[in-house]
Amino acid sequence: MIPILKPDYSVESLQVLNLKDWHQKGIRGVLIDLDNTISPWRKTTITQEAFDFFERAAVLEIQVLLFSNAAAARAGVAAANAKIPFFPSAKKPLPWKFKQAVKTMGLKPQQVLMIGDQIFTDTLGGNLAGCVTVLLPPLEANEYGGTKILRFMERMIGVKQKPRKS
Numbered sequence: 001m002i003p004i005l006k007p008d009y010s011v012e013s014l015q016v017l018n019l020k021d022w023h024q025k026g027i028r029g030v031l032i033d034l035d036n037t038i039s040p041w042r043k044t045t046i047t048q049e050a051f052d053f054f055e056r057a058a059v060l061e062i063q064v065l066l067f068s069n070a071a072a073a074r075a076g077v078a079a080a081n082a083k084i085p086f087f088p089s090a091k092k093p094l095p096w097k098f099k100q101a102v103k104t105m106g107l108k109p110q111q112v113l114m115i116g117d118q119i120f121t122d123t124l125g126g127n128l129a130g131c132v133t134v135l136l137p138p139l140e141a142n143e144y145g146g147t148k149i150l151r152f153m154e155r156m157i158g159v160k161q162k163p164r165k166s
């Protein structure tokens with residue numbers, strides 16, 4: 001695969017991410033995607049898996065920022081539900097807002113994990129910005145039309161992701 005499209009890590013779920021290890025490696029922040037990463041598609045409800053992850057991050061004083069292409073109205077509701085700050089209209093995969101978001105946390109890109117379910121937005125943008133990228137399977141199969149095209153492109157480069165629940 002083209003290196004810029006390759007996630008640094010690919011995991012099955014948020015549960016298996018060992019934040020203690022990441023903290024030891026110098027990670028101090030997480031940018032986390034919304035749709036199909038911590039919320040079902042187009043929803044603002046947060047999964048228990050995500051709540052548990054935020055709790056583990058808080059204990060280690062790892063900052064978590066919701067980083068979504070969704071507009072402020074919906075991203076804000078989701079962030080309030082998740083009880084984490086948010087950065088909306090992120091325009092992933094363009095790298096500038098990644099850099100801005102990292103700056104708002106007072107960190108350097110290499111101290112930040114970008115966690116999301118899409119290669120052509122989360123992984124590509126995170127890699128371009130110099131973050132450590134973690135790819136998760138999407139929560140469910142429902143997606144935007146545009147995302148379906150990006151999934152087709154993922155399959156073209158040999159990535160086939162099974163939804164975490166179907």
Ligand SMILES: [Mg+2]
Nearest residue numbers: 033035036117
């Ligand atoms: Mg997503």
